[in-house]
Amino acid sequence: MAFTLATWNINSVRLRAGLVGRLLQEEAPDILCLQECKSPVDKIPLDAFAALGYPHMIARGQKGYNGVAILSRLPIREVGAQDFATLGHARHVAGELENGVVIHNFYVPAGGDVPDPEANEKFAQKLTYLTEMRDWFHADRPGRAILVGDLNIAPREDDVWSHKTMQRIVSHTPVEVEHLAQAQDAGAWVDITRQDIPEGQLYSWWSYRARDWDAADKGRRLDHVWATPDIANAGHSSRILRTARGWEKPSDHAPVFASFDL
Template identity: 55%
Template sequence: MRICTWNINSVRLRLPLVLKLLDEYRPDVLCLQETKVVDDSFPTAEFRDRGYVHIQIHGMKSYNGVAIISRLPLEGGDVKHWCEKQDCRHVLATLPGGIEVHNLYVPAGGDVPDPAVNDKFAHKLRFLDEMRDWFPANRSKDKPMVLVGDLNIAPLEHDVWSHKQLLDVVSHTPVEVEKLTALQDSLSWVDAVRRFVPANQKLYTWWSYRAADWEASDRGRRLDHIWVTPPLAGSLTGYQVLREARGWEPKPSDHVPVMVDLAV
């Protein structure tokens, strides 16, 4: 089973890139974030034409939105709201074998890493705290689960281009890393990609639009993640981070697809 996550930054605007991914890499399950479209306008026909007939969507106009698109049957589709907001950041469903998939889009948090003056950053921290508490209260680490998405935090030193220079930049601040680690520890989640790429090696999934030449400057961050619970850790057989997709035309996303393969 191949599971892929991608912050697509508008599924309708970048539909040709999504279809290219499906045609060339054939993931069994594709989880998208920032779909930026209401459910009734989601381009389901194009996915179904390619055999991805099982779709769970949770969208809103021009903002946020998540979707699970699958060639495999999906059961128990549901959505979860956080921080008393109806902002379409979490959709979940169950795959064959009882594997539950959670697709999440964590708030970015704005630019100022101070919750006292930045409501967006305060929202992000509260969002992480709620997830940390909800998962162990409602799920067991013995349940086979996959958590994917744009978590908007690069937790490790080599998940960013410069650890020292980004310590006070939102997405790599100590408080964010602490809260993401607490979430990971809450169910003993395993960082699937870092099972294959040692923590002392640089690894990015996002490059800013602000860079004149993103590839030459290579100032990336690893914001997109795939985690699995312990029952699935031994089933991981491979990964891919499609760095080349940052240059796909037309109009690439600033994020790239991340995939893992599971022998299940």
């Protein structure tokens, strides 16, 4: 089975249903994983996506915030969802394809603005969330699995516009990078994007606050595609659709793609 997968923090699936439709029509991934859907599951416009050839959806939703969904051309069955850090948030859902590959769609907490778990409860929750991800992967080592989503951490120096500046900013602080690395190592996850594009600055998020995000180019690679070692060599053709950040009324994230021949 060969398929192309995309992951995208859409920042409201109902507000940006037209952009989702545009991506499905123009880029035609077989599977699209969305984060920050900001919608109850029954309010996600599945009929519109089904009309474009994506009749399958598994999702977890909430009114107004969080939320994850997997849209698929291919049959997919839900195999669970985790509530790490016991936040009661819709931040994870997993589905299994007919070939046995499990796809995990994650939306890791952003962590607020202050990188101090004692002064900032949201930052503490983020670290706890990542710790529990790590422990889960240790306890139940994944195989034939792909993990995607907005992990809200840019781990490498070339995943941010300025390593020196960003070390003090939530999403690239040393403690976050270390927590993410521990979760990644626990599942032996391979970073497919960087397997395909090993060198150079690479971003998937640009702030709404930038007057001209494209010219300033102060980006971060917050969105990721990982795979377990048993299928990592089947991953290829990774790319980030930067142009989507410039679409009308866009998300502040751009979709990240990878293909797999399994």
